[in-house]
Amino acid sequence: MSAPRQTGAPRRGWVLLRHLIMTASNAVGDDFVGLAMRRSMLRAAGATVASTATVRGGTFFGRPWNLTIGERSLLNRSCFLDLGAPVVLEANVVVGHGTALCTTTHQLGPADFRCGPPTRGPIVLERGCWLGANVTVLPGVRVGPGAVVAAGAVVTKDVPANVVVAGVPARVVRRLDGDEVHSPDVDPASCDA
Numbered sequence: 001m002s003a004p005r006q007t008g009a010p011r012r013g014w015v016l017l018r019h020l021i022m023t024a025s026n027a028v029g030d031d032f033v034g035l036a037m038r039r040s041m042l043r044a045a046g047a048t049v050a051s052t053a054t055v056r057g058g059t060f061f062g063r064p065w066n067l068t069i070g071e072r073s074l075l076n077r078s079c080f081l082d083l084g085a086p087v088v089l090e091a092n093v094v095v096g097h098g099t100a101l102c103t104t105t106h107q108l109g110p111a112d113f114r115c116g117p118p119t120r121g122p123i124v125l126e127r128g129c130w131l132g133a134n135v136t137v138l139p140g141v142r143v144g145p146g147a148v149v150a151a152g153a154v155v156t157k158d159v160p161a162n163v164v165v166a167g168v169p170a171r172v173v174r175r176l177d178g179d180e181v182h183s184p185d186v187d188p189a190s191c192d193a
Contacts, residue, residue, distance in 0.1 A: 030056050030077075042067065053089075056097075066103075070127075085120040085139065093125045096133035096151065103139050126161070146176065 020041075028034035038057070039049045046065030049055065053069040056077040061067065063083040069075060070091040077097040081087055084104035089095065101123050109116030121140025125131070129143045132151030143149060143159045150166035150173075159165050164174040 028057065050091075076133075084118070086122040088122070088124045090125060090127040090145075092128045094130045095125070096131050096135060098134040099131050100136045102136065105139050129159075148176070 028037050034057070035054055038055045039051070039053065042049050042055065042061065042064050045061070047061070047067040047069070049067075049069045050071040050073070052071045054074045055069065056075065058078040059075060060080045061083060062081060066083040066086045067081065068086070068088045070089055070093065072091055073089045073093040073095075075089065075095050076099070079095060079098065080100040080102070082102055082104050087101050087103060095101075103123055104118050104120050106118050107116035108114060119139065123137055123139070124142045125137075126143060126145040126147075128145050129147045129149070131137070131143070131149045132153070134152050135149050135155065136153075137143070137149075137155045141155050141158060143155065144161035144163070146162040147159045148164045149155055149159065149170060150164060152168075153166050153170040154168040155165065156169040159170070160172070162176040163172045164176065165171060166173045
């Protein structure tokens with residue numbers, strides 16, 4: 001008999017825990033109490049979530065122990081995080097609703113079964129970046145500090161700092177400078193992407 005596969009992640013009871021987190025996460029509101037409960041549930045499942053982070057309801061978390069959310073960051077409603085590899089949202093990151101952060105893809109398989117073995121890569125959203133609604137970020141991508149990803153973009157490669165990217169696949173459409181700074185006191189939790 002072979003030894004069980006080790007992944008470094010907690011296995012016992014994971015199916016039940018994930019079900020409870022997903023159900024409870026969608027059942028609680030986005031008021032102060034609901035947001036605090038959601039942070040606590042994610043922490044109980046192994047995620048690292050800053051006390052000032054905002055995680056709104058309806059999001060799928062595949063493996064919460066691979067998630068880190070920094071101070072004053074916002075993960076909006078109805079996102080998808082497979083978390084097959086680490087996902088890091090540094091401080092002051094805003095992720096728009098319906099965004100997919102996909103850390104897992106597949107190699108090309110043979111003709112009779114094209115979806116081959118999985119490959120994984122971490123995603124890092126650096127300090128102050130903003131992803132609009134319905135963005136897709138693919139495995140191994142780093143979005144630079146202060147970058148903006150336009151709604152609906154598909155990010156297939158690293159995004160430099162302080163640029164706007166848009167399209168499928170996403171490409172740089174504008175460079176940002178200090179003129180875009182409006183207020184250093186904006187609370188990311190007030191953003192609805």
